[in-house]
Every structure is written in C-alpha cells, then in structure tokens.
Amino acid sequence: MIKRLVDLFFRINFRITLLDRYIIKELIPKFFFSVVICSIVAEVVGISFEEIKFAIEEDLSTAIAVYTHWLKLPAFICIVLPFTLLISNLLVYQKLSSKNEIIALQSIGISLYRLSIPSLAIACVAMIFMFTIQEVIVPPANYEAAINLERELNVDRTQLAKYNKKEIIYQEFETEENRKHLKILFFAERFDGKKMLEITLLKFKNKQLRQIILARSAQWDKKQQKWQLFSGVSNILNPEGDYISTRKFEQLPLNLGRKVFDYASDDRDHREMNIIELYRRLALVRDTANTKKVREIEISIQQRYAAPVSCMIFTLLGSALGINSKRKAKYNSFTVAAIVIVVYCCAQFVSTTLSVSQAISIFWGVWFPNLLGLSIGYFILMRKN
Structure with a gap:
C-alpha cells in the first residue's frame, strides 16, 4: 500500500505551467495590496476607539498607543488574511472573465477546476503562514500589549474580576x-x-x-x-x-x-496562549469539574485549526464567484466580498454561540461556517463548469 502511494506521488506532475504563472502573477500584487488595506482598516476600527477613550480618560501616552498598535498588528493580519484572499481572487478572476480569457481557456479544454488550482496553491501557503503567525507571534504580542497597557494604567492583573x-x-x-x-x-x-x-x-x-x-x-x-x-x-x-x-x-x-x-x-487570556499552552490549560481545567471552562477551551483550540483552513474556503469562494463566462459581471466584486464576509461572520457568531450553550456539538459550532462556505463555493464552481 505504501509503495503504491509513493509511486503515485512521483507520477504527479508538479510542473508550473504558463497558465499557473500568469494567474499567480496577477494574484500576488492584489493579495498584498488587500492585506495592507484590510489590516489598516481592521486595526483602526478594532483598537483606535478604545485607545481614544484611554487617552482621554487615563492620559495614555502616544508612545504606548503606537507600541500597542504595533503589537496588535500580527493579530489583525491573521484576522483579515482569509478576507483578502477572497477579494484578490474576485478581482483577478473577474478581470479574466471581462477579457474573455475564461471563455478562451475553456475552448481549448481547460476546466474551471483547473483554473482555480493556482489560487488554491497560494491559499495553501497563506494557510501555513497564518497558522505559524497565530501560534508563534500573536500570543506573546497580545500578552505584551495587555501588560503594557495595564502597567501604564497602574492595573494589577491579579485583582481584575476576569482573573x-x-x-x-x-x-x-x-x-x-x-x-x-x-x-x-x-x-x-x-x-x-x-x-x-x-x-x-x-x-x-x-x-x-x-x-x-x-x-x-x-x-x-x-x-x-x-x-x-x-x-x-x-x-x-x-x-x-x-x-x-x-x-x-x-x-x-x-x-x-x-x-x-x-x-x-x-492569568492569561486564550488570545495570549498558543495552541500547546491551550492543551496544557485544558488538561488542568478538566480536573476542576468546570465543564463550561472546559468547553470554552475546546472551542478555542478548534478555532485555532479552523481559522487557517478558512483561507482555502475564501479562496474557493472568490474564484468561484469571480469566474464568469459573460464579458461583464452583473455585480461589483467589493459588494460581493462584503456580503460573503458578513454572512460568514454571522454564521460563525451564531454557531459559536450555540456551541458554547451546548445546543450543538463543538465540531459543528466551529466548523459549520467553513463547511458552509466549502459547499457553496464548490456548488457555484460546479454549476459554472
């Protein structure tokens, strides 16, 4: 059995074709541009209002505010990375559709599934990158940001109601x-x-x-x-x-x-721990009979796996929605991206809430948005193909 799998592996053609290079060349600039824009917007919306309140009420220094922004940047990059893949794929494949390149490629026997492979390859790299960042850089950066704010505001973490x-x-x-x-x-x-x-x-x-x-x-x-x-x-x-x-x-x-x-x-929040520390935390909490806490940690662990996988899901959705056999698309790519993101976030919020309340299992609570996106993306691509 193992010998057959090895033989099959070496028979696969990993050669990057001219088509692959062309699509990747179109995708990469738009992807990095989307990452920069979305990260800035997410960070401004996510932090600034809170820091303005601190700056006014607690006289927070400018240096601490800037340093907090810098420490929080990796976390926001991980949040927006799947969304940027959606936007960049929508833009690229809509551009190919508007120039009739999709029709030309189909006329020589290239399927829509084959057209989506270069974008999925980039998504695979982005998924590995995201998992590495969220486990190696984000937890200590979040902890450092929280400790710096608490030190600046003279707050003793052990006395907070949360801890x-x-x-x-x-x-x-x-x-x-x-x-x-x-x-x-x-x-x-x-x-x-x-x-x-x-x-x-x-x-x-x-x-x-x-x-x-x-x-x-x-x-x-x-x-x-x-x-x-x-x-x-x-x-x-x-x-x-x-x-x-x-x-x-x-x-x-x-x-x-x-x-x-x-x-x-x-005294660490789940966002301040990597997945290994969460597993250690879970082993401790299981001995305390705190079933609610055990469930919260198990959900956090599953979310660490589900978040990077969403890179593949949003890439599939972006390519499926962007590909169009007609010359002009009937919809604006940014409007479609906004709708998809809102629907995904709503589904994630509802399923996570139901999972925390034990109405549904942890697996369905965490993975339902990804499974829903995968089903929709594959169905759209299959219909168009």
Missing part, C-alpha cells in the same frame, strides 16, 4: 475495576492571586466520605511542594458517616499537588 477566580473546584479520582471513584474534592470560594480563601476539603475512601476539612485559607508552599491550610478544623468520619473526632488547627500541610494552583494562578 480573580471564584468557586474553584478540584477533584481527584482513584480507579477500581476500570471505574473511577472520587478520592478528593477540593473547593475554595475565591483565589486572590496568592491564597485560596474559605476552603472545604472532602476525602473519600472506598467510595465513602471519611474526612472533612474546613479552613479559612490555603497557600502553596514552593519549598515543601505542599499546600498549607490555615485556621481550620479537621473532622474524621467512620464508614457509617458519624463523626469520630474533631480537631482544630492553625496550620495543616496537605499533599494535594499543584495542579489546582496552576489552574487558579493562570
């Missing part, structure tokens, strides 16, 4: 006969960046509750690699659930592990 964790739940399980049973249930009402407050700890043995510990606070001890509980009471129970003993303590060490500390102390 000041409430109702922290952590669980540990033991496996018996291929079944998981609860071993430890840890609950804290709040984490202030250094200490867990109002602790409740339940310990189970043989599927029965055997110990209840209540404490005013808990803090991670880096040297001993243990939790230290302060000002609390420890209750021991028998298998029937009756209290055997009650003991007050001022300080009590606890072998719980630092997973719960890593979960509670993480």
Whole structure:
C-alpha cells in the first residue's frame, strides 16, 4: 500500500505551467495590496476607539498607543488574511472573465477546476503562514500589549474580576475495576492571586466520605511542594458517616499537588496562549469539574485549526464567484466580498454561540461556517463548469 502511494506521488506532475504563472502573477500584487488595506482598516476600527477613550480618560501616552498598535498588528493580519484572499481572487478572476480569457481557456479544454488550482496553491501557503503567525507571534504580542497597557494604567492583573477566580473546584479520582471513584474534592470560594480563601476539603475512601476539612485559607508552599491550610478544623468520619473526632488547627500541610494552583494562578487570556499552552490549560481545567471552562477551551483550540483552513474556503469562494463566462459581471466584486464576509461572520457568531450553550456539538459550532462556505463555493464552481 505504501509503495503504491509513493509511486503515485512521483507520477504527479508538479510542473508550473504558463497558465499557473500568469494567474499567480496577477494574484500576488492584489493579495498584498488587500492585506495592507484590510489590516489598516481592521486595526483602526478594532483598537483606535478604545485607545481614544484611554487617552482621554487615563492620559495614555502616544508612545504606548503606537507600541500597542504595533503589537496588535500580527493579530489583525491573521484576522483579515482569509478576507483578502477572497477579494484578490474576485478581482483577478473577474478581470479574466471581462477579457474573455475564461471563455478562451475553456475552448481549448481547460476546466474551471483547473483554473482555480493556482489560487488554491497560494491559499495553501497563506494557510501555513497564518497558522505559524497565530501560534508563534500573536500570543506573546497580545500578552505584551495587555501588560503594557495595564502597567501604564497602574492595573494589577491579579485583582481584575476576569482573573480573580471564584468557586474553584478540584477533584481527584482513584480507579477500581476500570471505574473511577472520587478520592478528593477540593473547593475554595475565591483565589486572590496568592491564597485560596474559605476552603472545604472532602476525602473519600472506598467510595465513602471519611474526612472533612474546613479552613479559612490555603497557600502553596514552593519549598515543601505542599499546600498549607490555615485556621481550620479537621473532622474524621467512620464508614457509617458519624463523626469520630474533631480537631482544630492553625496550620495543616496537605499533599494535594499543584495542579489546582496552576489552574487558579493562570492569568492569561486564550488570545495570549498558543495552541500547546491551550492543551496544557485544558488538561488542568478538566480536573476542576468546570465543564463550561472546559468547553470554552475546546472551542478555542478548534478555532485555532479552523481559522487557517478558512483561507482555502475564501479562496474557493472568490474564484468561484469571480469566474464568469459573460464579458461583464452583473455585480461589483467589493459588494460581493462584503456580503460573503458578513454572512460568514454571522454564521460563525451564531454557531459559536450555540456551541458554547451546548445546543450543538463543538465540531459543528466551529466548523459549520467553513463547511458552509466549502459547499457553496464548490456548488457555484460546479454549476459554472
């Protein structure tokens, strides 16, 4: 089987034809021009209004504002990259149609599918480029931009409501006969960046509750690699659930592990983490029984894969809509591009919202806009061909 695949690979003709060079030569200038224009517009709309408010109310310096724009630029390039592929392909293929070049190429047996291959090749390169940028450059740049603004405005990130964790739940399980049973249930009402407050700890043995510990606070001890509980009471129970003993303590060490500390102390937004860090974050959150948070991270991870793939989808849509057998198109390319972008964004918003609310699965919530665009693009191209 492997030998056949290798033989098939070497039989494929990767030679770039004159037609390919011609289409690529037409596409590249329009693509870069669209990237520049769309990135500037997106950045102006996305940042400036917020920074004007900061500049007026908080006396934000010009240097910080310019530096924030610079750090946010890679993120906006990744956002607009699929849209620029749509616009550039629309312009190029409409130009070919208006000069009757599409009809001429079809008359010598070249199908519309073959005409779209050069643009899809460029989209493939753009997809790899986008994935690399969004994972290597965008997360640290977003984090640096946020930290600089917070430093300029004298904001302590650990005190923000967004990162000041409430109702922290952590669980540990033991496996018996291929079944998981609860071993430890840890609950804290709040984490202030250094200490867990109002602790409740339940310990189970043989599927029965055997110990209840209540404490005013808990803090991670880096040297001993243990939790230290302060000002609390420890209750021991028998298998029937009756209290055997009650003991007050001022300080009590606890072998719980630092997973719960890593979960509670993480102060980065999803946009400030790459996909590897998101997977690590997901592994931590799964132990905390926070199903809503788990779903949000899983959606963010899927979006990291879906966003670069949208480069291929918008390229297919652009070439399919731009190709026309008539001399003049009945529509303006920018109007069509605007409609496609709005429809795509609306579909993305609705499907993501339904996915977060668990009305539909994560796969359909994230990938539905791409699948919809792929179906429409292929259907249009097939009809025209």
